[in-house]
Amino acid sequence: MDAFKAVFWSFFGVRKKVEYDKDAKKLTPQAVIAAGLVSALVFVLALIGLVKLVTR
Amino acid sequence: MSAATHAQDHAHHDDHAHHPTGIKRWLFTTNHKDIGTMYLWFSLAMFFTGGVMALLIRAELFQPGLQFVNPEFFNSLTTVHGLVMVFGAIMPAWVGFANWLIPMQVGAADMAFPRMNNWSFWLVVPAAILLVASFFVPGGAAASGWTLYPPLIIQQGISIDMTILAVHILGASSIMGSINIITTILNLRAPGMTLMKMPLFVWTWLITAYLLIAVMPVLAGAVTMLLTDRHFGTSFFNAAGGGDPTMFMHIFWFFGHPEVYIMILPAFGVVSAIIPAFARKPLFGYASMVYATASIAILSFIVWGHHMFTVGMPAAGQLFFMYATMLIAVPTGVKVFNWIATMWQGSMTFETPMLFSIGFICLFTIGGFSGLVLAITPVDITLHNTYYVVAHFHYVLVSGALFSIFAGIYFWLPKFTGKMYSEKLGKLHFWLSVIGFNIAFFPQHFLGLAGMPRRIPDYALQFAEWNMWSSIGAFIFGFSQLLFLYNVIECIRSNRKAADNPWEGADTLEWTHLPSPAPYHSFETAPVVK
Numbered sequence: 049m050d051a052f053k054a055v056f057w058s059f060f061g062v063r064k065k066v067e068y069d070k071d072a073k074k075l076t077p078q079a080v081i082a083a084g085l086v087s088a089l090v091f092v093l094a095l096i097g098l099v100k101l102v103t104r
Numbered sequence: 105m106s107a108a109t110h111a112q113d114h115a116h117h118d119d120h121a122h123h124p125t126g127i128k129r130w131l132f133t134t135n136h137k138d139i140g141t142m143y144l145w146f147s148l149a150m151f152f153t154g155g156v157m158a159l160l161i162r163a164e165l166f167q168p169g170l171q172f173v174n175p176e177f178f179n180s181l182t183t184v185h186g187l188v189m190v191f192g193a194i195m196p197a198w199v200g201f202a203n204w205l206i207p208m209q210v211g212a213a214d215m216a217f218p219r220m221n222n223w224s225f226w227l228v229v230p231a232a233i234l235l236v237a238s239f240f241v242p243g244g245a246a247a248s249g250w251t252l253y254p255p256l257i258i259q260q261g262i263s264i265d266m267t268i269l270a271v272h273i274l275g276a277s278s279i280m281g282s283i284n285i286i287t288t289i290l291n292l293r294a295p296g297m298t299l300m301k302m303p304l305f306v307w308t309w310l311i312t313a314y315l316l317i318a319v320m321p322v323l324a325g326a327v328t329m330l331l332t333d334r335h336f337g338t339s340f341f342n343a344a345g346g347g348d349p350t351m352f353m354h355i356f357w358f359f360g361h362p363e364v365y366i367m368i369l370p371a372f373g374v375v376s377a378i379i380p381a382f383a384r385k386p387l388f389g390y391a392s393m394v395y396a397t398a399s400i401a402i403l404s405f406i407v408w409g410h411h412m413f414t415v416g417m418p419a420a421g422q423l424f425f426m427y428a429t430m431l432i433a434v435p436t437g438v439k440v441f442n443w444i445a446t447m448w449q450g451s452m453t454f455e456t457p458m459l460f461s462i463g464f465i466c467l468f469t470i471g472g473f474s475g476l477v478l479a480i481t482p483v484d485i486t487l488h489n490t491y492y493v494v495a496h497f498h499y500v501l502v503s504g505a506l507f508s509i510f511a512g513i514y515f516w517l518p519k520f521t522g523k524m525y526s527e528k529l530g531k532l533h534f535w536l537s538v539i540g541f542n543i544a545f546f547p548q549h550f551l552g553l554a555g556m557p558r559r560i561p562d563y564a565l566q567f568a569e570w571n572m573w574s575s576i577g578a579f580i581f582g583f584s585q586l587l588f589l590y591n592v593i594e595c596i597r598s599n600r601k602a603a604d605n606p607w608e609g610a611d612t613l614e615w616t617h618l619p620s621p622a623p624y625h626s627f628e629t630a631p632v633v634k
Contacts, residue, residue: 062395063395068300068394098427099424
């Protein structure tokens with residue numbers, strides 16, 4: 049869950065220093081990469097959903 | 105760091121100064137500084153080569169009608185100018201910086217694979233020779249635009265094969281360079297240099313290297329398919345044989361868009377080093393900068409379709425690429441605001457590296473905004489293939505990537521050479537560049553909005569006035585780069601000894617732990633980072 053939170057903020061491009069330091073201690077690269085791939089997929093699907101919605 | 109340790113560094117350096125001299129030193133070197141130097145000089149040579157082509161283009165476009173070159177040669181000039189500047193000037197310049205700086209900034213003795221590093225550099229030289237030599241073969245150099253679109257590219261002569269081979273070699277070199285950079289950053293950091301403490305230049309290069317590894321094979325695949333379509337009877341891109349030229353565009357731009365970020369992310373790293381140094385404040389929002397860089401890199405893979413809105417695409421596809429493209433403005437905006445926040449209430453001084461960095465922020469932002477304009481599908485359908493696009497990407501790549509390369513060179517020249525450049529001449533170079541650049545490229549927005557197509561040697565009379573201004577600006581910009589060359593050579597030959605850290609606010613390892621010039625072998629014993 050923490051990995052997803054970190055990835056969510058990375059998509060926005062903003063992160064509090066305190067949270068970032070926590071991420072650095074807690075998260076493993078594997079978790080971040082997995083969360084990143086899943087989030088990227090969700091992001092693309094969400095965009096496609098939005099497109100479907102406006103072209104209906 | 106104490107003077108005693110400096111002395112020790114020097115003594116150590118002398119002990120090991122038994123490397124070959126003369127041409128052999130450069131041919132066989134495995135030293136990251138030597139290789140970095142070669143990359144930077146190579147890139148400067150290619151910058152002038154591509155620059156001469158640019159000035160020939162602008163000379164032809166000074167007036168309507170055909171004056172200097174024939175239309176076929178003009179097309180070759182625009183094509184090879186693009187290829188040379190992207191693959192010969194900007195990319196090798198960043199690899200040069202990476203070679204010089206990454207080992208020093210992470211406290212490593214050298215790159216992880218020094219022999220492969222040598223091979224990476226020496227591959228780019230034959231590739232450049234192939235590209236430039238292709239002007240002299242029957243049929244002339246590639247003339248289909250730097251995007252190498254079929255079917256035009258299938259029909260030309262042997263120069264296309266030379267170009268394809270050059271692209272292959274450059275791709276192999278980039279992949280090897282990236283493997284080296286990633287391994288160095290992940291495995292050779294000094295004790296205490298955690299990922300979160302790495303200078304932003306190292307972070308941006310780490311992400312850039314992953315981008316390169318992801319997309320260079322895609323480009324290699326695309327040009328290989330071109331090659332087999334040309335010589336081995338395949339029809340990947342030939343509609344008559346069941347193929348589709350549009351597929352090339354998709355594959356090419358799946359490479360091409362991340363490529364834009366490959367050229368600009370290291371620029372973000374350089375600017376993020378220079379602005380805190382001259383504002384005498386730590387970088388605002390370091391964590392956000394790292395996250396924004398990662399975000400831009402991820403987004404760069406899902407926006408390629410905005411380069412081809414006009415080729416025929418379902419409305420849903422157009423909307424998808426439009427939304428995704430516009431979202432890139434969010435992390436990029438985060439970066440611009442962070443740089444401004446870093447300067448806010450800082451004790452700023454405006455030496456040449458800072459001037460180029462501020463020039464970068466202002467002008468890159470203009471390029472970013474014109475990118476947003478082009479991201480809007482209906483607008484792009486009107487502006488596609490006009491000079492508006494030419495203006496947009498020159499604002500991003502010249503005042504973005506190139507200005508930050510100048511900023512980086514002036515910033516690190518004291519560390520590279522041990523000498524100070526002339527501040528007066530540096531500032532003159534900046535002002536001539538920024539004025540020449542804007543006269544050359546700002547009017548191209550007007551030309552594009554008025555409907556002037558790109559890649560044409562002649563144009564209708566109503567475009568004459570702004571073309572004249574654009575050419576005047578281009579010549580000012582072009583010739584002022586001779587001043588840059590003079591500045592670098594004058595700096596190397598001068599007696600102005602640079603201090604170990606001539607910049608008050610610079611705090612990365614190469615400034616705090618190493619003398620100027622940086623010794624041939626640095627950090628043989630890794631520093632401890634607190």
